[in-house]
Amino acid sequence: MAFVEISNVRKVFSGGGREVVALDEANLSFGEGEFVALLGPSGCGKTTLLKIVSGLISKTSGSVTVAGQEVTGPYSDYGFVFQQPSLMPWRTVRENVLFPMEILKRKDAAAAKRADELLALTGLSSFANSRPHELSGGMQQRVSLCRALIHKPRLLLMDEPFGALDEFTRLEMNDLLLKVKDETKASVLFVTHSISEAIYLSDKVVVFSRRPARVHLEFNVALPGPRSQATRFTPEFTEAERRASEALGLLGAH
Ligand SMILES: Nc1ncnc2c1ncn2[C@@H]1O[C@H](COP(=O)(O)OP(=O)(O)OP(=O)(O)O)[C@@H](O)[C@H]1O
Numbered sequence: 471m472a473f474v475e476i477s478n479v480r481k482v483f484s485g486g487g488r489e490v491v492a493l494d495e496a497n498l499s500f501g502e503g504e505f506v507a508l509l510g511p512s513g514c515g516k517t518t519l520l521k522i523v524s525g526l527i528s529k530t531s532g533s534v535t536v537a538g539q540e541v542t543g544p545y546s547d548y549g550f551v552f553q554q555p556s557l558m559p560w561r562t563v564r565e566n567v568l569f570p571m572e573i574l575k576r577k578d579a580a581a582a583k584r585a586d587e588l589l590a591l592t593g594l595s596s597f598a599n600s601r602p603h604e605l606s607g608g609m610q611q612r613v614s615l616c617r618a619l620i621h622k623p624r625l626l627l628m629d630e631p632f633g634a635l636d637e638f639t640r641l642e643m644n645d646l647l648l649k650v651k652d653e654t655k656a657s658v659l660f661v662t663h664s665i666s667e668a669i670y671l672s673d674k675v676v677v678f679s680r681r682p683a684r685v686h687l688e689f690n691v692a693l694p695g696p697r698s699q700a701t702r703f704t705p706e707f708t709e710a711e712r713r714a715s716e717a718l719g720l721l722g723a724h
Pocket residue numbers: 483484485490491492510511512513514515516517518519681
């Protein structure tokens with residue numbers, strides 16, 4: 471059985487006298503340790519799907535299982551990274567990273583050690599006692615990545631985490647994320663608007679249709695050798711970009 475299994479998920483938002491069908495028959499599954507990127511037009515339901523997988527919002531119908539368990543509400547085996555870092559400004563970097571362990575009542579010496587290891591992995595050791603306002607946007611997002619990983623979740627949900635960063639920082643964050651994924655072995659479901667980011671990071675790219683979202687195209691990304699920035703200039707990378715662009719309807723005549 472797949473680690474994450476999304477079957478026939480439908481989500482209808484109702485309110486203000488109207489209904490919005492955000493997802494309709496969304497189907498997707500992936501194995502433990504896989505990195506899956508979701509691409510799709512703005513407003514097609516990508517964030518809605520992430521929130522359903524996390525149990526933060528309920529689905530109207532269909533089924534979502536993670537590690538064989540049906541998701542019926544929030545659970546602790548995932549970490550969530552949002553587009554904005556949403557750090558607590560009065561806490562230090564280390565205390566922000568440790569915050570989930572307070573909620574889980576597991577803020578002990580092992581948690582402190584793990585926080586320091588994650589800060590080292592993301593190059594933030596010397597900022598452990600700084601406050602968020604003393605960090606750049608990219609560094610703040612690294613803190614929120616550490617916070618999402620502090621309780622060793624097997625699933626990492628990321629909603630356009632690098633969308634607000636400049637191109638150079640975004641490329642650096644992509645490489646950092648590949649390193650973090652290698653270390654943690656977490657499965658990742660990653661929403662992005664960037665075709666090249668989706669291909670660079672993923673084992674599998676899923677392209678959604680316009681709302682209500684269904685899977686329009688799903689393909690495995692096979693790139694030569696270990697990934698580095700030079701991979702972006704290989705024929706295999708260009709071909710994957712072409713497939714995703716075509717599925718998004720970007721290659722039609724004007
Ligand atoms: N709480 C809500 N109440 C009503 N409608 C909602 C709610 N949340 C989302 N929607 C609607 O559901 C649809 C899908 O929204 P969602 O945020 O999932 O799209 P998205 O693909 O993540 O968009 P973007 O790429 O622009 O971030 C949109 O039409 C949105 O207006």
